[in-house]
Amino acid sequence: MNEFIKIVLGSAPEQTGVATLLLSRPPTNALTRQMYREISIAANELAQRADVSSVIVYGGHEIFCAGDDIPELRTLDAEETAAADHALQRCIEAVAAIPKPTVAAVTGYALGSGMNLALAADWRVSGDNAKFGATEILAGLAPRGGGGVRLADAIGTSKAKELVFSGRFVGAEEALEIGLVDEMVAPDHVYEAALAWARRFSDHPVDVLAAAKASLNGPVNWRGPRPTDRMVDRP
Numbered sequence: 001m002n003e004f005i006k007i008v009l010g011s012a013p014e015q016t017g018v019a020t021l022l023l024s025r026p027p028t029n030a031l032t033r034q035m036y037r038e039i040s041i042a043a044n045e046l047a048q049r050a051d052v053s054s055v056i057v058y059g060g061h062e063i064f065c066a067g068d069d070i071p072e073l074r075t076l077d078a079e080e081t082a083a084a085d086h087a088l089q090r091c092i093e094a095v096a097a098i099p100k101p102t103v104a105a106v107t108g109y110a111l112g113s114g115m116n117l118a119l120a121a122d123w124r125v126s127g128d129n130a131k132f133g134a135t136e137i138l139a140g141l142a143p144r145g146g147g148g149v150r151l152a153d154a155i156g157t158s159k160a161k162e163l164v165f166s167g168r169f170v171g172a173e174e175a176l177e178i179g180l181v182d183e184m185v186a187p188d189h190v191y192e193a194a195l196a197w198a199r200r201f202s203d204h205p206v207d208v209l210a211a212a213k214a215s216l217n218g219p220v221n222w223r224g225p226r227p228t229d230r231m232v233d234r235p
Contacts, residue, residue: 159178
């Protein structure tokens with residue numbers, strides 16, 4: 001049984017089909033190697049469950065995720081560090097690969113690998129007091145688990161480099177302006193707004209949504225002749 005990551009299914013009618021992947025390691029939900037594994041397990045379960053049509057990634061009312069547990073990382077040798085890096089990447093990719101609409105409900109802080117986790121969701125809703133940051137450099141680290149590439153995909157390479165190189169915090173208004181979040185609401189309404197996003201596409205067939213998401217997240221596999229194959233040279 002997972003200790004720090006929980007799957008919660010709401011009982012209210014408006015929550016039918018919506019599951020919450022809940023981070024529960026107070027006070028900051030800092031990510032450990034155990035949490036990487038638990039997130040991977042939960043994401044894989046959510047991908048398979050027929051009673052789940054969409055997923056909210058949530059850290060609770062106070063804070064989404066303050067990033068990696070740096071004191072734990074400091075204790076690792078080179079081999080353990082490499083294994084931890086792979087485990088983090090697998091956990092982020094597992095969330096990104098959930099073949100259903102996913103929304104990150106961001107309260108408080110989403111920093112370092114916590115911001116990477118939020119970026120693994122299809123959309124992000126944040127409180128107007130939330131702070132984001134690629135803060136790894138402040139601990140002498142580079143973004144881990146593909147976080148740099150995922151950030152660049154969201155906001156562009158130039159802006160991503162500025163955030164990664166500086167490690168500065170980004171407020172919710174700026175995050176909305178640069179495309180880091182999709183909606184900004186009052187802090188007490190973050191989960192409610194994320195639920196609205198999660199239910200937005202609930203009328204569509206789940207297999208069609210999965211195929212649509214795969215077409216956007218991965219390379220296109222052409223079947224049959226390409227359009228250019230039908231072109232002929234004209235004199």
